[in-house]
Amino acid sequence: MNHEKRTPLIRLAKRDGMEGWKVWCIRFGSIVFALLLGALVMGLVGANPLTAYGTILSGALGKKSALRQTVKIAVPLLGCALAIAPCFKMRFWNIGAEGQITAGAVAASYFALFWANRLPSPVLLVVMGAAGAIAGGIWALIPAFFKAKWNTNETLFTLMMNYIIIGVVRWLQGGPWEGRKGSQIIPQFDSAACLPRVLGVHCGWIIVLVLVVFMHIYMNHTKHGYEIAVIGDSVNTARYAGMNVGRVMMRTMFLSGAISGIVGFIVASGANNTLYDGVAGGVGFTSITVAWLSQLNAFAMVAISMLLAVLSKGAETLQTRMAVPTSISDIITGILLFCMLGCEFFINYKLIFRKNTHKEAAKS
Amino acid sequence: MKKFLAMLLSLVMVLSLAACGGGSGEETTPPADSGTSQPNDGQDSGAPAAKTVKVGLICIGDENDQGYTYNFIRGKEAATEALDAKGISVEWVVKWNIGEDSGCEDANIELADDGCDLIINNSFGFEPFMLKVAPDYPEIEFIACTNQASWGDSLDNTHNAFANIYEGRYLAGIVAGMKLQQMIDDGEITADQAVIGYVGAFSFAEVISGFTSYFLGARSVCPSVTMKVQFVGSWSDATEEANAASALADMGCVMISQHSDNTTPATTAQSKGVFHTGYNNDMISVAPEASLIGTRINWAPYFEYAIEAVANGESFDQDWCHGMDMNAVVMTDLNEAIAAPGTAEKLEEVEAKLRSGELQVFDTSTFTVNNGETLTNAFALDTDGDFTADSEEAVFDGAFHESYFQSAPYFAISIDGIEWLNSAF
Numbered sequence: 001m002n003h004e005k006r007t008p009l010i011r012l013a014k015r016d017g018m019e020g021w022k023v024w025c026i027r028f029g030s031i032v033f034a035l036l037l038g039a040l041v042m043g044l045v046g047a048n049p050l051t052a053y054g055t056i057l058s059g060a061l062g063k064k065s066a067l068r069q070t071v072k073i074a075v076p077l078l079g080c081a082l083a084i085a086p087c088f089k090m091r092f093w094n095i096g097a098e099g100q101i102t103a104g105a106v107a108a109s110y111f112a113l114f115w116a117n118r119l120p121s122p123v124l125l126v127v128m129g130a131a132g133a134i135a136g137g138i139w140a141l142i143p144a145f146f147k148a149k150w151n152t153n154e155t156l157f158t159l160m161m162n163y164i165i166i167g168v169v170r171w172l173q174g175g176p177w178e179g180r181k182g183s184q185i186i187p188q189f190d191s192a193a194c195l196p197r198v199l200g201v202h203c204g205w206i207i208v209l210v211l212v213v214f215m216h217i218y219m220n221h222t223k224h225g226y227e228i229a230v231i232g233d234s235v236n237t238a239r240y241a242g243m244n245v246g247r248v249m250m251r252t253m254f255l256s257g258a259i260s261g262i263v264g265f266i267v268a269s270g271a272n273n274t275l276y277d278g279v280a281g282g283v284g285f286t287s288i289t290v291a292w293l294s295q296l297n298a299f300a301m302v303a304i305s306m307l308l309a310v311l312s313k314g315a316e317t318l319q320t321r322m323a324v325p326t327s328i329s330d331i332i333t334g335i336l337l338f339c340m341l342g343c344e345f346f347i348n349y350k351l352i353f354r355k356n357t358h359k360e361a362a363k364s
Numbered sequence: 365m366k367k368f369l370a371m372l373l374s375l376v377m378v379l380s381l382a383a384c385g386g387g388s389g390e391e392t393t394p395p396a397d398s399g400t401s402q403p404n405d406g407q408d409s410g411a412p413a414a415k416t417v418k419v420g421l422i423c424i425g426d427e428n429d430q431g432y433t434y435n436f437i438r439g440k441e442a443a444t445e446a447l448d449a450k451g452i453s454v455e456w457v458v459k460w461n462i463g464e465d466s467g468c469e470d471a472n473i474e475l476a477d478d479g480c481d482l483i484i485n486n487s488f489g490f491e492p493f494m495l496k497v498a499p500d501y502p503e504i505e506f507i508a509c510t511n512q513a514s515w516g517d518s519l520d521n522t523h524n525a526f527a528n529i530y531e532g533r534y535l536a537g538i539v540a541g542m543k544l545q546q547m548i549d550d551g552e553i554t555a556d557q558a559v560i561g562y563v564g565a566f567s568f569a570e571v572i573s574g575f576t577s578y579f580l581g582a583r584s585v586c587p588s589v590t591m592k593v594q595f596v597g598s599w600s601d602a603t604e605e606a607n608a609a610s611a612l613a614d615m616g617c618v619m620i621s622q623h624s625d626n627t628t629p630a631t632t633a634q635s636k637g638v639f640h641t642g643y644n645n646d647m648i649s650v651a652p653e654a655s656l657i658g659t660r661i662n663w664a665p666y667f668e669y670a671i672e673a674v675a676n677g678e679s680f681d682q683d684w685c686h687g688m689d690m691n692a693v694v695m696t697d698l699n700e701a702i703a704a705p706g707t708a709e710k711l712e713e714v715e716a717k718l719r720s721g722e723l724q725v726f727d728t729s730t731f732t733v734n735n736g737e738t739l740t741n742a743f744a745l746d747t748d749g750d751f752t753a754d755s756e757e758a759v760f761d762g763a764f765h766e767s768y769f770q771s772a773p774y775f776a777i778s779i780d781g782i783e784w785l786n787s788a789f
Contacts (some may be wrong), residue, residue: 065477069470174566174597180751181776182568185464187751188492271466271785274492278465316470320478 005184011352023347030343031336038332047324056329059317060310066317068200072271074309075201076101076204076263079208080287080296081301082215083259086252088288089219089296090228094253096143096158099165100136102277104261104359105268106169107135109186109275112193121192128193129207129265130246136261140164144253148246157318164285169277177275190275195270202270209302211259216298228252260284289337311336365629371387372448374439381710415675417482418455420475422468424487426460431511431600431625431644433460433743436486436509437549440662446668464489467677471621472497476504484667485509491524498522505674509663510570512772514682514748515681526771528687530577532659536723537581538714539707541658543639545586546704553587561612562593562628563605563622567787571595572622573766577619577725578641579782584709591782592617600625600708601715606632611640617620630655639702646696656703657658657710658696726764730777745768 039049054225060070080097087094090320108128115124143157172178179187194240195202219225232240238245263283268275290308315329386498391744421440435459446455457469457478468490475483484507485494491508498506507523508514530726539581544558560582563570579591594612596604606628608787609620613636619638620633630647632653633640640647642658666684673680686692698708728739742764745752756769766775778784 062479065473067723069473072466097458180568180746181487182566182571184566184568185492195694273496276465281463281465313470316459316474320459320474326461 001115007354009354011354012349013352014346015350018347026347027310027340028341030339034336034339036338037335040221040298041328041331041335042324045324045328047318047322052318052322052324055321056093056314058312059321062313064200066313070306070309070313071201073312075204075270075310076283077290078269078289078305079204079211079263079266080260080283080289081305082208082211083256083263084287084299085215085291085296085301086219086225086228087256088291088356089230090249090252091127091157092141092144092147092249092253094140094256095155095285095288096140096161097256097287098282099158099162100139100167100257100260101267101280102162102265102283103139103257103263104132104136104173105275105279106165106264106312107131107261108265109177109189110269113186116193118188119192124192125269126196128269129262132261132265134261135256136264140253140257140260141250144250148249156317157270167276168279169275169279171172173276186275189269192271194273195266202266204266207262207266211262212298212302219296220300224248224251291339293337293340299327304361308333371515385631390533390552392529394748401642408764414451414453416453416455417671417675418457418478418480419671419674420478420480420483420488421456422471422475422483422485422490423458423460424462424490425600430448431627432485435644435660436663439654439661439667440572441660443667443671447671447675450670450672454671462684464493466493468493469496477502480504482507484670490560495519495522501604505670505680508592510772512683512770515745515770516721518788520682523670523682524771525670525684526767526773527661527663527666528685528767529659529661530725530766530773530775531687532661532693532695533574533578534581534718535714536621536657536659537578537713538641538643539585539698539703540621541582541585541589542704542710543656543702544582544619546677547618548586548588549693556590557616557618558586558589559615559617560591560619560621561609561615561617563620563624564593564595565599565624566597566783567595567776569776570773571580572777573718573775574643574786575621576731576775576777576779577766578784580725580730583781589781593782594751594784594785594788597622598624602626602628605629609633610636627651633787637665641664642696648697652699653702657698660694662694665692673706683771685767688715699759723761724755724765726766726775728746728759728762728764731781733779734775735780739764739777739779742775744774 003158019121042049042052059066062066080101084094084097108131110123111128111131115127115206119127139161143154143161146157147154173184177186179185197203198206209315215229227238230241230243231245235245264279267279272279286308290301290304293304309335311329315326318324319326319328365490384776421435421436423433427434427437427505440456444456447454457475457480459475462471464467464487472483472494474787482505485491486509488510491511491513493507493525494518495508495513498521502521505521505523507525509525511524514522540560547553548555548558557736560579562575562577575591575593577740582589592612592615594608599605605622605624608631609632612620613633618638620629620638622629622643625644627647629648630640630642630651634651638654639656640651640654643659646658677724695711698711700708714723733739739759742758742759744756746753747755753774758765758768758774764775767773
């Protein structure tokens with residue numbers, strides 16, 4: 001009896017590795033399970049789940065204009081997921097991408113607002129992009145410096161940095177950069193400071209696709225990428241191998257912040273054509289999910305960010321056509337992400353249930 | 365355990381199937397059908413075939429705010445009813461909680477692609493994003509409520525609309541002033557203790573115009589009144605609004621009014637034992653011992669006008685602004701239990717004068733600027749886009765003409781008697 005009490009009903013054990021097909025079966029199963037749960041939610045609000053899923057797909061991909069909007073949503077998600085991937089690989093929990101995007105957008109906006117009539121458009125855009133990268137990089141470098149020097153907690157530090165820069169934007173919106181007095185709105189950029197469109201979407205999508213290739217090579221085929229991987233596995237091993245851990249941390253965070261800063265530039269210049277305090281709009285956090293779901297694989301991020309963009313754009317159409325509240329589609333997105341991330345648990349661990357008591361007794 | 369899991373799975377499946385069934389059952393009555401069938405029941409069945417207009421409405425909040433967006437929804441519902449009687453059925457598609465960013469552009473595209481004939485943007489900050497979409501859809505009419513670009517942009521399908529809310533503010537001011545004068549006459553306060561505290565969102569022309577007209581209304585019946593204005597730096601921040609109202613009451617203000625979205629200034633006024641007049645909504649229910657009256661824009665006349673024009677294929681004003689003349693500004697119920705005696709009669713009298721044009725709210729003989737100077741000139745329009753008015757003299761015939769050259773308010777002058785406690789916003 002005592003023995004039985006001590007054995008929990010369910011125990012966890014690490015799996016040693018599973019065949020590839022099984023892993024994909026579990027992942028696929030989790031998506032199906034999430035869609036079924038989502039159907040249940042839609043049913044509860046009185047929408048036909050089949051029609052609703054159809055509406056999400058057609059609303060996000062069915063028309064040229066819809067596809068363009070979907071891509072526009074996916075671009076910052078993808079860019080930002082690429083930015084945080086090296087940090088997470090290093091087990092440096094950078095949750096300050098939101099602030100790094102905003103910092104980049106602020107720097108880019110400065111040139112958009114005050115240099116538009118002094119520089120030709122292509123030069124201006126390059127300057128804006130570079131300024132965004134540097135500002136985002138510096139914003140990320142600060143917590144990395146403190147972590148390397150005094151081992152401060154990077155999670156809290158990067159999070160706090162978000163609020164500071166968003167406060168700065170609020171001040172700019174109501175103060176020095178404000179357009180019409182009291183409106184709290186920074187004027188729209190001069191057309192010279194707006195990213196040109198390629199195939200109907202601002203050309204930020206080309207920039208992030210280039211970044212995908214860059215990041216893949218950087219992470220897998222360079223010395224820097226190797227160092228990041230080693231630090232992620234074990235800081236002590238890295239030290240033993242003679243790596244300067246603090247320097248690698250700062251370098252990686254600067255790169256991460258710089259890419260986030262470029263995303264900020266793309267969003268401000270390409271999508272909004274202005275700066276406001278919601279320029280990052282939660283992308284810095286959602287992209288963490290994108291990065292994890294794609295297991296830090298740069299090419300998988302393209303697919304995952306598109307999936308999230310389809311859900312988000314489709315949700316808007318769902319609301320327009322079927323009067324389903326957008327919060328319902330937020331719930332469905334949440335269920336999907338939860339199941340997809342949760343299934344990784346079952347891939348890495350197995351559950352062991354307590355055997356029947358008489359069997360246990362017989363054994364002992 | 366396996367059995368349990370299997371049961372759970374099958375339960376989920378059964379439930380989702382049931383949900384499918386329920387959903388498809390409701391599918392059989394698309395809203396469009398019920399819309400088109402209604403006009404046939406109307407009295408003019410001999411009229412030509414009923415017209416259906418599909419109207420998109422993009423809202424910054426949702427109707428639960430009980431303030432700004434709720435007021436639009438009231439207008440939408442009243443206009444739908446009025447148009448129905450004229451044989452025009454309106455099919456609405458409403459987008460809730462849209463931000464003032466490229467999401468607004470997407471919402472406009474989405475509604476345009478969904479076949480709307482008219483798209484209404486309800487917030488000031490939506491306009492720049494609407495203007496990116498409007499050129500691509502010349503056959504669709506776009507409206508940006510409360511903003512001001514349409515008179516100057518070169519597009520034929522963009523429109524602005526506002527209401528002369530300063531008329532309603534002036535009347536609310538009269539209610540407040542009469543209450544203050546009654547308190548002075550009863551000896552509850554001295555003449556120089558008649559101080560109004562005003563909770564403003566930002567030092568934005570619309571807000572300045574609003575509190576100035578309110579003050580002038582109060583002073584027309586209570587000559588010793590003065591006013592303090594506290595800006596909260598947000599259109600809608602319930603806590604900050606309450607804090608501002610509370611601070612104003614502590615500074616000796618015995619009357620609170622507001623240009624912000626929440627009812628917390630009203631409830632704070634009640635808990636501080638002072639009086640209150642409201643905006644956007646009737647606040648008597650939340651503060652029965654404090655709230656005297658409120659004023660709000662009634663969007664129904666404009667919606668009716670614009671949608672009817674679209675239904676008939678006619679063009680309509682690109683810059684529309686009316687007030688009490690078209691019922692576009694209305695007062696909420698007067699709280700007779702606490703208002704000064706004779707208030708209702710006075711309101712009627714002044715309202716009639718406003719309607720006839722006999723009384724000008726911004727009559728330059730009733731106020732001074734810069735410690736005693738009379739206002740002689742002020743520009744109304746900004747033509748070069750630097751956000752400073754540089755054209756069209758607004759002061760003529762002895763009054764500042766508000767909302768005369770464009771619908772959005774442009775009175776942004778600080779007058780004597782009103783103290784700005786902060787102008788950081």
